Amino acid sequence: MKKLASWGLQTALGLLVVSFAAFAIITLMPVDPVEIAIRTWNLPATDETMAALRQDWGLDRPLISRYLRWGRDFLHGDWGRSFRTGEPVRTEFLHRLPLSLSIGIAGLCLALLLALPLGFAAVVKPGGVADRFSRLLSVFTQSTPVFATGLVLIWVFGVQLRWIRPFANDRASLVLAIALVALHSTAVLARVYRKGLQEAAIQPWFVTARAKGLSETQALWRHAHPSALYAVLAAVHSEAGWVIGSAAAMEILFGLPGISQFLVQSISMRDQMVLQAYVMVIALWMVSIDCLARLMMLRLEPRLP
Template identity: 70%
Template structure:
């Protein structure tokens, strides 16, 4: 594992590059946020009004000056004001971020909790029921978009069976969203875990453990499990980006007031401060997941410390 100082420098540099690239792309988008705001707010499109809005939002200053001011303010917790709502972007995100984090973190946590027993049963009985089920789920979740699965579950559980009311019951919508998010990752992680366990069974140390009288299940758990979990952690790191998109889909599908829903409402208004803040929040999420994955992998393999 790389030294913490080196990793922190690389992460900081990566965030700086991401922030500049995102700021440049958003700033160079063809639509003018002032013109969008004037139409949305039914203001008179006079030269004085346009000039006043551009001056208030800092759009009349050079690009590099705007970026430097934004970066300094962002680091101080001043994320600007939303062009669309007029409210501080930081306050809007702090109200909505807990729900988005709940969906993403709970979804990936539930996926890991379900993947380990399913993957273990699949490796213990190759070709058995658990193995066939995990293979079917892996193929199905890779082939069917999550929003399509969500619509089917809404129709079955909400319309036909009337067990849930996902659009009026906030708790039911959150629970169903977490289950849907975990479904895709669970199938992938179960197959990764199974593959890691199966690969370990061909190693001499595993054969030695079996020769000493350990049952296959006990040998898998005591000797193959640590190396297989290492692969699962690496896969979780890769799944973290997919979870962001899944959480956004669930927020839109069920009308949950998360960060992604706020982003979608802000895109049409070209709300630059909101878009920029969202990019940075996603980048921070990926860096935190990377840090956690590196820490856990170093615990499993001290050679990486």
């Protein structure tokens, strides 16, 4: 319980630092959001209109005052209004977030489901088909950008075979996006799991398990698996960060209307409220994955920090 309390305090302080740093950087960008809003919404560019918008958005206040106001409003569910669309940012995000989360979470879960049997088969028969395939997959995913693989798949399945409609925002596009997100993580997690099993297999307690009459496969699954799974869960946190960028690339590549696509459309307009909300959503995603991984790791081994 003390470990979780300490982690919670560190996480809260981390989120506070991230939120202020992002707010300061985004706010100090050399652009006037009022001028952007006037051009986008076709408002009269009068001094009265510009002054009213600045006062309404708190742009005439000091930076600290604006940050405190934004933080209070954010915690109460008011994430501001998009300069580009004129709609509440929270509404825009809630409409698009389920798609982005489905790509990221489904891709990460699929990677775990594929990595464990692949890594286990690789360590049971070193140098076998599974071992060589996992090594080849790891080299391929490390050397080839995910968007390049996606473009090849679009050309094969959409242009040559005509099994899918490119950029159609349909179920086939979503399935391909999830598969591509899972591809990289599968390779990484499978190799981590394989290494964890190998390290456990040289421990004295594993030799004792073999001496009791268990086969190597049985001893690996019953005794080495929990230790190797701990290593996999520790690697999930770093993979969750990669999944963010990969899912964003898939949204753009396949034309999926997630929050990353909305962000790209808002960057050119310097839409500060959207940028700030995106930073916080990503930070909360990382915290959630870290919390889930830590809880599962503590369940496997409560004595470990």
